[in-house]
Amino acid sequence: MLLVAAFFGLSQTSPGLRVTFQTPFTYSSPGELYLWLGHTLLLVPAGALLGLALMPAVSAPLAGLWRRVEAMDARERRAALLLLGGAAFVVARLGRFFFLRDFPVTDDEVSARFGGQVLASGHVLTPLLNPPLAQPGLFLYARDGLVSSFEWLGLQATWALSEWTGTGSLVFSLVAAVPVMTVAWVATRRLGPAWGGVAAALVLVSPMAAMLSMTTHGHLLSRAALAVAVVAFLRAEERGVRGWAVLGLVSGVAFLCRPFESLFFLAPFYLDLLWRMARRQLAAGPCVGGLALGWLLPVVAFLAFNHAVTGDALLPARVSMYTFPAQLTEQDGTLLQRFGANTSYNALMLAVWFLGPLGVALVALGAAWDRLTVLLSLAVLSLLGLGLFHDNHGIHAVGPIHYSECAPALALVAVHGLKRAVDFVRRASVSARPLLLATGGALAVGLGIFDTHHALALREQSAIHEAVATYLRDAGLGRAVVLAPQYQVVWKRVPEFRRVGSWVLEWPPPPPDASDDVLVLHDGPGHFEKLRERFPDRRFFRLKPGRAPEPWRIVPAETSAADAAPVPPGYPAPVPSAKQAAP
Numbered sequence: 001m002l003l004v005a006a007f008f009g010l011s012q013t014s015p016g017l018r019v020t021f022q023t024p025f026t027y028s029s030p031g032e033l034y035l036w037l038g039h040t041l042l043l044v045p046a047g048a049l050l051g052l053a054l055m056p057a058v059s060a061p062l063a064g065l066w067r068r069v070e071a072m073d074a075r076e077r078r079a080a081l082l083l084l085g086g087a088a089f090v091v092a093r094l095g096r097f098f099f100l101r102d103f104p105v106t107d108d109e110v111s112a113r114f115g116g117q118v119l120a121s122g123h124v125l126t127p128l129l130n131p132p133l134a135q136p137g138l139f140l141y142a143r144d145g146l147v148s149s150f151e152w153l154g155l156q157a158t159w160a161l162s163e164w165t166g167t168g169s170l171v172f173s174l175v176a177a178v179p180v181m182t183v184a185w186v187a188t189r190r191l192g193p194a195w196g197g198v199a200a201a202l203v204l205v206s207p208m209a210a211m212l213s214m215t216t217h218g219h220l221l222s223r224a225a226l227a228v229a230v231v232a233f234l235r236a237e238e239r240g241v242r243g244w245a246v247l248g249l250v251s252g253v254a255f256l257c258r259p260f261e262s263l264f265f266l267a268p269f270y271l272d273l274l275w276r277m278a279r280r281q282l283a284a285g286p287c288v289g290g291l292a293l294g295w296l297l298p299v300v301a302f303l304a305f306n307h308a309v310t311g312d313a314l315l316p317a318r319v320s321m322y323t324f325p326a327q328l329t330e331q332d333g334t335l336l337q338r339f340g341a342n343t344s345y346n347a348l349m350l351a352v353w354f355l356g357p358l359g360v361a362l363v364a365l366g367a368a369w370d371r372l373t374v375l376l377s378l379a380v381l382s383l384l385g386l387g388l389f390h391d392n393h394g395i396h397a398v399g400p401i402h403y404s405e406c407a408p409a410l411a412l413v414a415v416h417g418l419k420r421a422v423d424f425v426r427r428a429s430v431s432a433r434p435l436l437l438a439t440g441g442a443l444a445v446g447l448g449i450f451d452t453h454h455a456l457a458l459r460e461q462s463a464i465h466e467a468v469a470t471y472l473r474d475a476g477l478g479r480a481v482v483l484a485p486q487y488q489v490v491w492k493r494v495p496e497f498r499r500v501g502s503w504v505l506e507w508p509p510p511p512p513d514a515s516d517d518v519l520v521l522h523d524g525p526g527h528f529e530k531l532r533e534r535f536p537d538r539r540f541f542r543l544k545p546g547r548a549p550e551p552w553r554i555v556p557a558e559t560s561a562a563d564a565a566p567v568p569p570g571y572p573a574p575v576p577s578a579k580q581a582a583p
Helices: 002-012 030-053 055-070 074-098 107-120 153-165 170-176 178-191 193-205 207-212 218-257 259-278 284-310 335-353 356-366 371-389 406-427 433-473 487-491 495-500 527-534
Strands: 140-143 146-149 480-484 518-522 539-545 552-556
Touching: 002 030, 002 433, 030 055, 030 356, 030 433, 055 193, 055 433, 074 170, 074 178, 074 193, 107 146, 107 153, 140 284, 153 170, 153 218, 153 284, 170 178, 170 218, 178 193, 178 218, 178 406, 193 207, 193 406, 193 433, 207 218, 207 335, 207 406, 207 433, 218 259, 218 284, 218 371, 218 406, 259 284, 259 371, 335 356, 335 371, 356 406, 356 433, 371 406, 406 433, 433 487, 433 495, 433 518, 480 527, 518 527, 527 539
Parallel strands: 480 518, 480 539
Antiparallel strands: 140 146, 539 552
């Protein structure tokens, strides 16, 4: 208890325990570093000691529960699996609304939703505003006077489904339950039902798994699809062509959501299949035929969507040079720099965010259990190797976001590591209960506090967006257009918001049908006159800096260009397509 109290006492130090969200990607605030150190050096041993202290009281009931779970029949196991999935869904849903207040964490989510709205309207691109600089939103793609999201098809299609059904982020919360269920199923099949429950618990308490589950990121979808792909890999051989086709299909679904991460993660599994076919341990015909059949639909959809958006089937909008307003640049830095600032940085983030130091130890113990754990470990290493080929380090606000797909794989390896430790203790004729209770206590106390503390930091970040949204909603503007500076310029007017920080830097683009009562567009010279022609039935206002204690004020729009807000520095004009740029 003293160690737990000491952890919270760190809030009184100079950096405190405050988590902030600041640039650049690889920056960690001093309070965040204190949180990580306090978790490792204070909370983990505190939880282990607490588990040992409670052993006389909880050992017998937990042992009885373990035996009861191990004795479950097939029907009970299915019910338990659904119960675990339901618990994961509820946790994700509550986290979404309480900690994130149903706001995005990054501009990627805003862009993806806009792409889903465009798809739901029956198009892949929608007319760009005139003037183009009035169009808000980061990570958009513009071509021939049309615009949409530059996000991958899988994520946009999911948002389109949400728009059609009017369910918002509900689909993403449902998807968040999939890795918990798949990990439990695999561990149950290999180690027994009780170990399946342990594996599911590892996913539920992992900070990187829990935080991502509250969001609407594409990694949430690829993480679920790759977890299902592991299940399909285990069952494919026994089901023949149909099994291989399922593996190909779910692999393709993951590819549609996050192509590069999915390919690098799956590479060890597909290389294993090639090796086994070369050694005649696996029938090549059914395997290759089934995989080709399963991949066919996702690949066709991928190529057709690219062609419809960029005009080139092999050129996705995400990797096109013609993105609006943020341009992708050529990869910079040396190989050594990318290794350090990308691969090394994210390896450290995985160590911190998966399960902390206990997770590192358990993964090390379980990595070489058998072929599957070796392949899962190689998949994680392969994904880390992807960092050598690009310079986008990724944020760690919800764990190392570009490595979110690793959480289910690491949980499966870790549960095998814990099983190996228990078997070793038992072979030494020593009770395994102290080991299990100390480990459980360390995970429950350490990660319980870690998860809650960081989630509350995300709630503090989401207060920024709630404050701006509430201000606009309560202004009573009716059907209106608000001409405003860039979003981050607005919320940074509040000193406290500036200290907390956020990765949402731009206003959301207006929906294709401009159905929102209040449309927030960029201000600039001449914007008012041109936009008034586009929206003649709306009132026009300007959002301007206020005077203390009010950070903002809304005034009726004026026709004078001198009063228009200047274009934010460093905010580029839309890049013309190759067709537009041609003489």
